[in-house]
Amino acid sequence: MQDHPALRPWLPALRSAGLDVNVYADMAPVQWGKLLLNLNNAVNALSGLPLRAQLLDRHLRACTAALIDEALAVLTRAGIRPQSPAGPPPSLVVRVMRLPTPLFRLLAARLLRIDAQARSSMADDLALGRPTEVDAIQGEVLRLAAQLGMAAPLNTRMVALVQGWAQHPMHLSGPALRQALGV
Template identity: 40%
Template sequence: MLSGQQAQDDAGQYSTAGQRYCIGIVGAGSVGCYLGAYLCQDSALDVKFFGRETMALELAANGLSATSCDHQAYFAQPVAFYSSLNSLIECDVVLLTVKAPALVPMLTQLKRFLRPEVPVVAMQNGIGIGEMLTQDLANPVLRAIVPFNVVKNRAGQFHRATAGNIVWQQSQHTAVNYVISVFNHLQLPVQTTTDITAAEYGKLLLNLNNALNAISNVPLKQQLLDTDCRLLLAMAMQEWLAICSKAKIRPVPYTRLPNAMLPWLLRLPTILFRRLFHHMAAKMLAMDEQAHSSMWDDIQAKKRTEIMFLNGAVVRMGQLYQLPTPVNTLLVEQIKRLESGEAEPLSISEILQQVKLES
């Protein structure tokens, strides 16, 4: 584990012009703490974490560490943690790492404390995030897509469970580019792009499963071995791919297979899904026996989910392009039922039956 001074000395060497940047991580949960642990290693960055009091106490007691499947590990203690956003006024760049439904309630405070020239990098999954923020904030808004999963292994320790490069919207902001160079230097690769829409659309293709996992109420591994679940996922993906095609967007692939082949893979009988595509299936099925999607976690915690930025975005875009989205529509309805707790959601087989009846 690289810790404290040694990592700071190493990373600080490529700092430019002796400038020290203050970076705010707003919504320090899994993604924010993981990324923040890397940034704390750099002596040219003053990293401020903004989040809940419970997280402040957790990090004060245990320190903050980021570990990963490729054995990198970074430790930081103490961390500067704030449960109010007042100190945002000092920040030169902000990484927004709250979940999507928390963005709107936070806007008033962002507007109050952020200097208007400060770039804000929104790291949420989903579609429409950048547009929503730009409508209300005077600040330059950039998007970044996190392709890997971060889980909390124990108090203060955030673990990257899968691989992949962060995809980051290209910009001219010196502070933003400095942050990107720190991640790259510390071997958390960031790829910049001028086509962030393609990156967002590609990530959505995979995130369409979050809702299905929450509805099925079984671990991801078990869910992927269920033929009905895979069939519904394949159909949900096809609805999105048809929209992308009509919108003339080529979604970035995040797996070894071309996007267009994912529905085909999912439609295979389970025995073939397991055997023939051993490499990809092995990767998929190597997941923790008990792992669920973050949407399942949100439902269990009785929190609002990101459904309207995921499957809900497919439905919205379908209306825009006049393309049918019956599967994603049904998935949104079931998640809404789960969120409100007012009605039982349909089961996976009932959803499939309804889709077949309607087609």
């Protein structure tokens, strides 16, 4: 939550009720940290796999890591230091995602304790023919990159792939998505 004088008296009551409340002086870095994690939503949607299975595919993790790396370069140029809302910093997440699957399983055990059938909301939207949030997620990276005179080709390609789904509805395997992104 954004720190505010009106919030402070309520914090003890919220915490005593068992709510894990984090207070931030500036929410923008936290919002960017959350957006970085949400870059995986498009990968999940195009894979057609549940999140857990997708995260266990090293090729698909490499795609997500590349998207996050590209976004981190844009954020660095903008002078933004993203904060993870929960868990390790985004730069560490990228390194863990690139590990061989047995090591990833070990280090990301808590993350992998998700429902075996859970999927991203973007995957559901794509499957049901609804508009996706790719423009709000990858598109935000693209808008910031454009403001800075930078290119973000991987996130640009991901937007095109998700938007092209309606004309060519086909799930992509890990190797196929890596090839489509050039990573």
